[in-house]
Amino acid sequence: MSIEGYKLSARAAAAMAGNAGVQNAVEAIPITGGEGTSFDWYGGGQQAAGIMVTPETAMRSTAVWRCTTLISGAMMSAPLAVYEHLSNGMRRPVADHEFNRFLQVEPNEDMSGPEFIELQAGAMLLRGNGYGLMRQARNGKITSVDYYHPARVMPFRTTDKATWYRFTNIDGGTEDHHSSYVIHFRGFGRDAGGIRALSAISHHAQAIGINLATRDYTAGQFERGLMTNDYFQFPKDQAVSPEQRAAFKAYLRKRAQGVSNAHNPLIMENGAEWKQVSVSAKDAQLLELMQYSVVDVARIFGTPPHMIGETSAATSWGTGIEQMTIGFKLYTVMPHMRRFAKELTRKLFPVIGARTSNLFVDFDPDALEVGDSKAQGEMFTRALGGNQLPGYMSQNEVRRKKNLSPLKSANADTVYYPQPPVAGAPPAPKDPAQTPTDPEEGSDDAS
Numbered sequence: 001m002s003i004e005g006y007k008l009s010a011r012a013a014a015a016m017a018g019n020a021g022v023q024n025a026v027e028a029i030p031i032t033g034g035e036g037t038s039f040d041w042y043g044g045g046q047q048a049a050g051i052m053v054t055p056e057t058a059m060r061s062t063a064v065w066r067c068t069t070l071i072s073g074a075m076m077s078a079p080l081a082v083y084e085h086l087s088n089g090m091r092r093p094v095a096d097h098e099f100n101r102f103l104q105v106e107p108n109e110d111m112s113g114p115e116f117i118e119l120q121a122g123a124m125l126l127r128g129n130g131y132g133l134m135r136q137a138r139n140g141k142i143t144s145v146d147y148y149h150p151a152r153v154m155p156f157r158t159t160d161k162a163t164w165y166r167f168t169n170i171d172g173g174t175e176d177h178h179s180s181y182v183i184h185f186r187g188f189g190r191d192a193g194g195i196r197a198l199s200a201i202s203h204h205a206q207a208i209g210i211n212l213a214t215r216d217y218t219a220g221q222f223e224r225g226l227m228t229n230d231y232f233q234f235p236k237d238q239a240v241s242p243e244q245r246a247a248f249k250a251y252l253r254k255r256a257q258g259v260s261n262a263h264n265p266l267i268m269e270n271g272a273e274w275k276q277v278s279v280s281a282k283d284a285q286l287l288e289l290m291q292y293s294v295v296d297v298a299r300i301f302g303t304p305p306h307m308i309g310e311t312s313a314a315t316s317w318g319t320g321i322e323q324m325t326i327g328f329k330l331y332t333v334m335p336h337m338r339r340f341a342k343e344l345t346r347k348l349f350p351v352i353g354a355r356t357s358n359l360f361v362d363f364d365p366d367a368l369e370v371g372d373s374k375a376q377g378e379m380f381t382r383a384l385g386g387n388q389l390p391g392y393m394s395q396n397e398v399r400r401k402k403n404l405s406p407l408k409s410a411n412a413d414t415v416y417y418p419q420p421p422v423a424g425a426p427p428a429p430k431d432p433a434q435t436p437t438d439p440e441e442g443s444d445d446a447s
Contacts, residue, residue, distance in 0.1 A: 046205040051212045053205040055126040061211045063297035064201075066308040071301065072121035074333045075340070076114040078363040080104060085358045094359065099142075099348055103361065107132070107145040116147060120185045121336065123150050125301065128199035130185035133167060133177060134347065142348075145183065155184070155195040163195060183347045185340055204300045211293035218290070233273045302332035329368055337363045385416030 046053050058064045081104065082097040094100075104113045111119070120130035131153045133146045154166040163179040186197035201208065232248070234240055240248075291312055298305045304324040305311075341362045349357035370376075380398050385391030394413050396406040406412065 046202060046209075051209040051216070053201065053209045053212070055199075055201050057212065058126065058201050058208050061208060061215070061297060063211055063294045063308055063310075064208060064301075067298060067301035067303045068122055068125050070303060070307060071125060071333060071336065072118045074329070074368060075121045075337055075363075076118040078337060078365055078367050080113065080117065080341075080344075080361065080363050083360055083362055085360070091362075097359070099361070102142070102145050103344070108147065109144070111147065116145070117340070119147055120340070124185050124187045124197070124336070126199070126201055127151075128187045128189075128197040129153075131165065131167075132183035132185070133165075133175075134181050134183065136181075155193075157193070157195065180347070180350065183343060185343055187336075187339075200300055207293070207296045207300060210289075211297055214290050214293055302328070304328050329365070333368070334365060337365065385418070388418050390418065391416040 051057065059068070082094045082099050083091045084094050085091055102113065107113055107116045116132070120132065123130035127150045129150050131148045131150060133148060134142050135144045135146060137143050148167055152168040154168075155163065156166065157163055165177050165179065165182045165184075167175045167177065169175065187200070189198040190196070191198060291310060294308070294310045295305050298308055298310065304327070306321055306324065307328060341360075344361040348361060349359050351357075380393070380401075382389070383391060383393035383398060384395065392415060394415050395409075396412045399406060
């Protein structure tokens with residue numbers, strides 16, 4: 001059995017045959033776009049460098065694993081809450097809003113709020129799409145936001161151009177829900193159907209396949225004792241029977257295969273010679289290829305190589321590394337958080353007619369700004385108004401950042417602002433170094 005030119009294994013073919021009923025049901029829906037193929041829906045992949053690349057096999061790559069966990073972990077670490085737009089252009093957190101339960105504590109019975117964001121971010125990074133289904137009571141109140149694996153969700157458009165989602169439950173049953181009940185976390189772009197985002201794994205299967213194939217080849221080298229291309233030569237007048245050839249191969253496997261036997265001496269009889277033609281790892285540039293494949297994977301996800309352990313090109317741990325880390329937050333994590341926050345706002349606080357809600361959902365990206373003690377001290381000094389400059393934080397706000405109890409002083413909640421000069425007071429003495437001098441004073445041609 002094959003799909004789109006890809007030959008399936010016996011196990012995969014049996015799985016496809018077992019899902020024929022669900023597949024026929026999906027194909028029976030009056031769809032006009034976004035239906036995709038059953039091969040995509042059931043987690044198919046692409047053949048690259050001799051490796052079948054799917055979201056699951058891609059996670060075997062340490063580079064893909066670290067990029068995915070790094071970005072999703074950063075998004076999970078940023079607090080998510082409901083805020084209110086104020087008339088002065090500012091915003092304030094609505095700590096007692098009921099939706100904070102889904103965002104921070106427990107969106108459903110199976111996971112916490114941060115884990116929900118991490119899972120959705122991982123699904124978005126690996127498959128391009130993550131899905132959450134809002135469950136409601138009869139009075140319309142949201143009771144939970146369920147997580148569904150992307151392979152169990154099939155988005156489609158009906159003939160009236162409405163967007164629907166078909167969810168397949170664990171028991172095999174399906175549910176169809178309108179897009180107003182579905183939180184769709186998309187990555188970059190849209191596919192030809194216009195519903196789902198593009199998948200980084202499917203678009204860059206070759207780069208990920210090279211990374212996987214390189215590691216598999218290296219592991220095979222060690223498993224075979226780094227003797228894959230060697231051969232043994234016997235004298236011309238020495239005929240070797242099939243039985244002797246089989247016995248000699250069995251002897252080699254026992255004595256020379258595997259890392260533990262890599263340096264065991266071999267006993268050669270009847271004038272046999274060992275010819276070494278194997279290429280060393282250095283000659284084959286395996287290390288360079290592995291380093292390049294890691295950097296290539298980091299480039300796909302927008303992750304600085306040093307953050308996933310590739311430091312061969314990093315000559316020093318200084319300002320350059322620090323700026324790349326700041327760029328990772330600004331150019332990689334922030335766009336994903338913006339997509340998530342706007343999608344949550346759009347579905348939890350929908351637009352009614354032409355009127356938008358003054359409530360919205362957003363992350364607190366400042367929570368990711370954690371420097372060393374010196375950097376934090378300098379930042380809080382400026383925030384409190386150091387060097388007699390206007391401050392922008394009070395003492396209790398700084399203490400809240402450091403998880404300290406608030407002060408009871410009357411000025412602890414006041415932001416410092418320098419007092420204006422008192423009328424009639426003598427002016428402050430000027431700095432002699434900045435006092436302008438008479439242009440004629442000290443001149444050689446002064447009369």
